[in-house]
Amino acid sequence: MKLRKLAVTASLAAIGLSAALTAPATYAAEEQFFPVLAYRTGAYAPNGAPWANGYVDYLKLTNARGGVNGVKIIFEECETGYATDRGVECYERLKGKHGGATVVQPLSTGITFALTEKAPVDKIPLVTAGYGRSESQDGSVFGWNFPLIGTYWMAADVLVQHIAKKEGGFDKLKGKKIALVYHDSPYGKEPIALLQERAKMHGFEVSLLPVAHPGVEQKATWLQIRQNKPDYVFLWGWGVMNSTSLKEAQATGYPREKMYGVWWAGAEPDVKDVGDGAKGYNALAMQHGAEQGSKVVKEVLEKVHAKGQGTGPKDEVGQVLYMRGLISAMLSVEGMRAAQARYGKGKRITGEQMRWGLENIVLDQKTLDGMGFGGVMRPVQTSCLDHMGSAWARIHTWDGKKWNFTSDWYQGDEKVLRPMVISTAGKYAEEKKIVRRTAEDCKK
Amino acid sequence: MAFFLETLLGGLMSGMLYSLVALGFVLIFKASGVFNFAQGAMVLFAALAMARFSEWIPGWLGIESLFVANVLAFAVAVVIMFVVAWLIERLALRHLVNQEGATLLMATLGIAYVLDGIGQTIFGSAIYKIDVGMPKEPVMMLESVFEGGILINKEDFIAALIAALLVISLSIFFQKTATGRALRAVADDHQAAQSIGIPLDRIWVIVWCVAGITALVAGIIWGSKLGVQFSLSTIALRALPVVILGGLTSVPGAIIGGLIIGVGEKLSEVYLGPFVGGGIEIWFAYMLALVFLLFRPQGLFGEKIIDRV
Incomplete structure (x- = not known):
């Protein structure tokens, strides 16, 4: 009898323990989880680390300001090494942690491509500010992708507008030669469709010059540029590929003033090591440039770094x-x-609620100024159909020591971009059997 | 014609730089029978040491001369590479005497990861500069023969000369010195070499030191060209087809292999690339090496291995 009692007690204890261990953990209502997919090691670390530092510092600043209506942000970093397989692994590892991920920023177009089909299943929005699939601007098909404030089609469009302005009009582009030196990856290939479309419209010629990862061997590429003598070179590189391109341009005597990089080829790590050799090189600024004088930076230094x-x-x-x-x-x-x-x-929000939030961002200039972003960026307004929210960019130029803005603001031309976005997104929807979201769906 | 010559010369000079990295593989394999997978990591580690000390030393000692700072940084980097060589022998190789080649290969794979990690932890993972005064601007030649002349990259040309000098010195070292002969004896048979009194541990430290110096020279040249950052370690992958082609045991093989690969990849990229979408130079080098393996498994100058059954 004693033995039976003991066995029953032990079984109940085991059931109780097991229930305690397997019950869904309860999380403090005032915490929201942001996974951080970053790369601080490997070939792309010099460019990945500053991005991750800025991202995490802002989350810390938000908490220092008291959180979002009192809700604190918790975050966990996972090292992707800019590799798609490791990025997907990080996403899988973090998506269910701390009560579930609110939003994921992959910081890689390759990883974004891989996660685009997972996000709708897991109901986690992907924010890809300035990268990812250009057609994902169409929120009626890509319900979970948010290429906020810039896509590569928009970037290429602005670059073409800029050189057209320099030449004296779009009609002057006829017969001109543009070479696209690009990272041979989904990222590097993104602008090709837009450039080919614009080439058809204005009669210029585009030559495509892929550079294999990580981009340290470009001699043959630049010999071809020397032979073909393009009027402009567009650089779609990342990491060490950018500085190598500039060094090869110097070594083959191609004028840096005629080189234009995308916004991922226009930062300090790309030019510092090249120094005077990069003087005159231009790159697109995704609205902002180097902003040491901005209010938000001063606040980060005061509330995060000083502590x-x-x-x-x-x-x-x-x-x-x-x-x-x-x-x-x-x-x-x-x-x-x-x-x-x-x-x-x-209150803590779900991934679906976050998607609604991202589709209804309204940041007018007054709000941005109040947040310390005055002079850094322009207003942003997203919608269910437009997941980009803003299409402004400008050019900055390296003077050997620092980046300086050298152009007015440009806006991506919707007359060119919109039909491409709608048509390419439509093909994707057809292929994946996705039904476009209706106005009713958008309210949810 | 001028463009073809430019591409050819560019390929030859790139090839010399690949040879420099390939030499590190050949040296260690020739002297110890170990295929050193850590050669790329050694290049990165040595370059990081050189770049960071040339940056730190002027601040510490108040030196203004770039030349003096570079000489001191080079000396420190040499000492560091000697320490690395000694540690590799003490902590890894000493315990693996007479083990299978695959075991030694795996050990060097581990050493590569340790060096990559420690290097970036101590010296940082940003892009650092090595400024040894290499000229960056191009020079035009034969302008009277070809319209527009032929472009020569001065930096590549000087680097190729340094690589050639290093190769000649190493060939003399291996062929004409007692230590060189001892190194070759150890490579042939560890036990036999030990039985005639060649100290295996000392020989291994020497060969890893020499490989360390080669890595440092390669690191300085590639670092000056590309900036010192993690991708330098992947340069070793560009040297693999070179050693496959040239043979793992031949110093001249590393040179000829490097030149063939350098020229092959540049010509293929320029003339075949446009037909297949471009970006083919890396895999073309491997394909060339694999085709070679079909006909000469030991490489161009490698020793033919004959086993008695």
Whole structure:
């Protein structure tokens, strides 16, 4: 009898223990989880680390400001090494942690391609500010992708507009030669469709010159450029590929003034090592440039770095890629704020609610100024159909020591971009059997 | 014609730089029978040491001369590479005497990861500069023969000369010195070499030191050209087809292999690339090496291995 009692007690204890261990963990309502997919090691670390530092510093600043209506942001970093397989592994590992991921920023077009089909299943929005699939601007098909404030088609469009302005009009582009030197990856291939479309419209010629990862061997590429003598070179590189391109341009005597990089080829790590050899090189600024004088940077230094909580070195705060990470985090935080405004201030939100928030970001100039982003960026307004929210960019030029803005603002031409986005997204929808979201769906 | 010559010369000079890295593989294999997978990591580690000390030393000692700072940084980097060589022998190789080649290969794979990690932890993972005064601007030649002349990259040309000098010195070292002969004896048979009194541990430290110096020279040249960052370690992957082609045991093989690969990849990229979408130079080098393996498995100058059954 005693033995039976003991066995029953032991079984009940085991059941109780097991229930305690397997019950869903309860999380403090005032915490929201942001996974951070980053790369601080490997070939792309010099460019990946400043972005990650800016991203994490802004999350820390948000907490230092008291969180989002009192909800604190918790985050965990996972090293992807800019490799798609490791990025997907990081996503899988983090998506269910701390009560579930709110939003994921892959910081890689390759990883974005791989996660695009997973995000709708897991109901986690992907924010890809300035990268990812260009057609994902169409929120009616890509319901979970948010290429906020810039896509590669928009970037290429602005570059073409800029050189047309320099030449004296689009009609002057006829017969001109543009060489695209690109990272041979989904990222590097993204602008090709837009450039070919614009080439058909204006009669210029585009030659495509892929560079294999990581981009340290480009001699043959630049010999071809020397032979073909293009009027302009567009550089779509990342990491060490950018500085190598500039060095090869110097070694083959191609004028840096005729080179234009995308916004991922226009930061300090791309040119510092080249120094005077990069003088005159231009790159697209995804609205912001190096912003050491901005209010938000001063606030980061005061509330995060001065308290010994800075993520990276202090002198990096305000640099181009640092600002890109910081703005990417700010856009997600504002999406969360918009979601809370609808679903309950001070409450933890779900991934679906976050998507609604990201589709309803309204940042007018007054709000941006108040947040310390005055002079850094222009207003952003997203919608269910437009997941980009802003299509402004400008050019900055390296003077041997620092980046200086050298152009007015340009806006991506919707008359060119929109039909391409709708048509390519439509093909994707057809292929994946996706039904376009209706106005009713958008309200959910 | 001028463009073909430019591509050819560019390929030859790139080839010399690949040879420099390939030499590190050949040296260690020739002297110890170990295929050193850590050669790329050694190049990165040595370059990081050189770049960071040339940056730190002027601040520490108040030196203004770039030349003096570079000489001191080079000396420190040499000492560091000697320490690395000694540690590799003490901590890894000493315990693996007479083990299978695959075991030694795996050990060097581990050494590569350790060096990559420690190097970036101590010296950082940003892009660092090595400024040894290499000229960056191009020079035009034969302008009277060809319209527009032929472009020569001065930096590549000087680098190729340095590589050639290093190769000649190493060939003399291996062929004409007692230590060189001892190194070759150890490579042939560890036990036999030990039985005639050649100290295996000392020989291994020497050969890893020489490989360390080669890595340092390669690191300085590639670092000056590309900037010092993680991708330098992947340069070793460009040297693999070179050693496959040239043979793992031949110093001249590393040179000829490097030249063939350098020229092959540049010509293929320029003349075949446009037909297949471009970006083919890396895999073309491997394909060339594999085709070679079909006909000469030991490489161009490698020793033919004959086993008695």
